[in-house]
Amino acid sequence: MTTTTPTATADAELPRLRLDTPPLLVLPILALLALPLVGSFPTWVTLTVAGLAMGMMIFIMASGLTLVFGLMDVLNFGHGAFVSVGAFTATLVLLPMQGWMQADSVLLNLSALGLAIALAMLVTGALGWAFERIIVMPVYGQHLKQILITMGGMIVAEQMIHVVWGPDQIPLPLPTSFRGVILVGDAAVEKYRLIAVAVGLVVFAAMFLVLNRTKVGLLIRAGVENGEMVEALGYRIRRLFVGVFVAGSALAGLGGVLWGLYKETLTATMGGDIMVLVFIVIIIGGLGSVGGCFIGALLVALVANYTGFLAPKIALVSNILLMVAILLWRPQGLYPVAKR
Numbered sequence: 001m002t003t004t005t006p007t008a009t010a011d012a013e014l015p016r017l018r019l020d021t022p023p024l025l026v027l028p029i030l031a032l033l034a035l036p037l038v039g040s041f042p043t044w045v046t047l048t049v050a051g052l053a054m055g056m057m058i059f060i061m062a063s064g065l066t067l068v069f070g071l072m073d074v075l076n077f078g079h080g081a082f083v084s085v086g087a088f089t090a091t092l093v094l095l096p097m098q099g100w101m102q103a104d105s106v107l108l109n110l111s112a113l114g115l116a117i118a119l120a121m122l123v124t125g126a127l128g129w130a131f132e133r134i135i136v137m138p139v140y141g142q143h144l145k146q147i148l149i150t151m152g153g154m155i156v157a158e159q160m161i162h163v164v165w166g167p168d169q170i171p172l173p174l175p176t177s178f179r180g181v182i183l184v185g186d187a188a189v190e191k192y193r194l195i196a197v198a199v200g201l202v203v204f205a206a207m208f209l210v211l212n213r214t215k216v217g218l219l220i221r222a223g224v225e226n227g228e229m230v231e232a233l234g235y236r237i238r239r240l241f242v243g244v245f246v247a248g249s250a251l252a253g254l255g256g257v258l259w260g261l262y263k264e265t266l267t268a269t270m271g272g273d274i275m276v277l278v279f280i281v282i283i284i285g286g287l288g289s290v291g292g293c294f295i296g297a298l299l300v301a302l303v304a305n306y307t308g309f310l311a312p313k314i315a316l317v318s319n320i321l322l323m324v325a326i327l328l329w330r331p332q333g334l335y336p337v338a339k340r
Helices: 006-013 022-038 041-072 079-094 098-102 106-139 143-165 191-213 215-232 237-263 270-285 290-310 318-329
Strands: 181-184 187-190
Touching: 022 041, 022 290, 041 079, 041 187, 041 191, 041 215, 041 237, 041 270, 041 290, 079 106, 079 143, 079 237, 079 270, 098 106, 106 143, 106 237, 143 270, 181 191, 187 191, 191 215, 191 237, 191 290, 215 237, 237 270, 270 290, 270 318, 290 318
Parallel strands: none
Antiparallel strands: 181 187
């Protein structure tokens, strides 16, 4: 007779996780299909890098919101307010430190920008905490009220921006060392776009490590899958709710600073204007999925860039068409987590 130990039996029964590769192939396939249509390899490189940079910034703004929806089941249409507030808060540092911004020194430029980003994330994180406690908490589980009250919160935030910073647009020029282009063969790639890609990759890597290599990340992912079970195990999931909301708001502030420098002009409605793209990204990626949000953001940006170059008249609806195509293929998104 042969005997098996409980450990061996348990190990034998553990299912192996299979990597879902088809969504990962969509990005390279899209880029390769666009190459012959664009016709020029240098132009294709420029469009691709620009799309990746835009996608990274959209991902930073959307990543916090997808976790908020997946974990808390909250439709926060006021998320754009944190984008706008983050960008305008950065001007409290960047405008008085114009000498550092205009200096021909990478160290001074990075120091001024780092201080601006830190202040923006601190302010938007605190604003997110107050937003969740005062506005969102009373309407948990009531989606219609969530939509109405969070949109109202965004309108109030936009008006407060007008009160504090005035109704006029505020120019936000890039630091001196971030201007200009880098030649990659015959292709011209803007320095700032490369920096945006690098920042987006760092944020994604940090979120991936936190969610997959820490106890807090384990609880967050478990809360997205089954919040009631996490509560039954004795964990205070409400604290996770607040922490995720604050972190998502701070990331929106970071995204607002990057987006403001990308546009080089700030308006009070800039956060609300980008929210359509943010929600499209979240739907495409799958509710609650950071990896899906990452791929969705890059897809949306690349499609917008390619169609803007090849067929400008279709560019305005290209993201809607992309969302329809993805949902026809995968109705729950590329990598759905929350089964809602």
